[in-house]
Amino acid sequence: MSASTATSSTATQVLFDAPGPKGRRRILLLSVLSMLAIAALLAGALWQFHANGQLDPNKWIVYLRVDYLAFLGQGLWGTLKVTAIAAVVAFPFGLLLALARISRFSLLSGAAITWIEFFRGIPMLLVVYAFLLALPAFGVTFPRFWMLVIPMILVSSASTAEVFRAGIKAVDIGQHEAAAAIGLSRRDAMFSVVLPQAVRLVLPSLILALVTLLKDSTLGYVVSYNELQFQGKTLVSITRYLVQTYLVVSLIYIVINFLLTRIALVLDARMKARAASS
């Protein structure tokens, strides 16, 4: 970590002149002012909450109740389950799509391009509606769980396909040459030389794709699947504590996504430290 911080700071020094005494004073002043402005905004919001009685401890204490927490926990479990299953299917599928897209067979690559561009281009909500409203009109119905997971897989496979493709393209062209020169077939070269390096390169981006997937799972409320957002919604209809519920739910999302992002950063740093050659 310290090494990467050092390089980035030197990069900053190369790109920008270090601020002089005047500049430093200006930066300090602006920092203090903006901090004050943010603090004022927060205080204002709190004051507003207070004025409307939203800070009443009784409205918050319920979130320490075991049954409420269990209810939200159920939602969290649903969210994690949906995300995990979507990821486990969508990521390998995305890899296959990426391989198909760069294939020499134009039929295969054409099909992959169509798939990727289609599902990358439309909002996931529309896909969910297709499964909720359009397909049942033709007599095709799915359980609620799959009405959420399948659209997640379709959309995520398209975007991760592009992540994988970027990774494959990012592997040094010399690696293809080197692999060919020592007698690896095109397939051997792809699977034992290019892909292992490509996957390592895109691992942090994949974790970010996981964060996106987790946030997409909130569309579960559309199909009434018991994920966190939907549980929150139900809780609101019971307690009528709209602000409190959604703040608690947001906090849970933020904590989970923060953890995932941290993992991505740690992986990134570890990879850079290990085999950042070529």
Next chain:
Amino acid sequence: MIGFENVRKEYPGGTLAVQDFNLEIASHESVVLVGSSGSGKTTLMRMINRMVDPTSGRVHIDGDDVASLDPVQLRRSIGYVMQASGLLPHRTVLDNITTVPVLRGTAKREARERAHELMETVGLEAALAGRYPSQLSGGQQQRVGVARGLAADPNILLMDEPFGAVDPIVRHELQRELQRLQHELRKTIVFVTHDIDEAFLLGDRVVILKPGGIIAQVGTPQEILADPADDFVASFVGADRGARTLHIERVDGRDVVVDADGRPAGVLAAQTAGRAGDGPMGERPS
């Protein structure tokens, strides 16, 4: 034996890399193709393992036209050492060396044992086996590249400017090692470089190429130096500048050999005898 017969290579768009090339390379011989960029030297070498296919003409190995051989099998039977080593960054030194033998069906354990022997042969410490290429110095990486080239015990070794990316001291050391290896192993080596000194040092025969893969002169280093075929060769080997005409100057009571530019090239042998014990420079990881 490797033979080139009327080989021509034209790239789409009309670039003529090689016009009409003929050459025979005897078994156990080391031949260096030397020329400036655009001379077609790398293109020619790559025709041997079918990384490049000639537009017309044929390349044969021991009588077999390479065009009739499966490129993948062919490449596995020929050692290849490339510039900046071309090692696989995600694999350890040992795994890099064993890649080809394992692909050819050698048992993993056997391949590993052989890899350890090869590491010793090319002068790599056993402790480096588990390292990744990025953890090695340029010279060490190049040694791994040579070990990998030799791993499947090929008869032919192709070397594409293998020492171009290392500093002069390490390069010299690697050149010496290669000479020693060739003395022991007697492979057929085709070596590509733009450095005429390297060519003279390593080649039993040297092929000097003009742009378009035209042979300016073929011969032993002695023949070429003693009798350059034309002005092109003379200027390429530096004979016209007198860069290779050495003379003796007396400095502090010693006879110093000096080249045409007045740079000292060495001291006369009789006077260095007393200091002959100095070992070669050690190589340090960067």
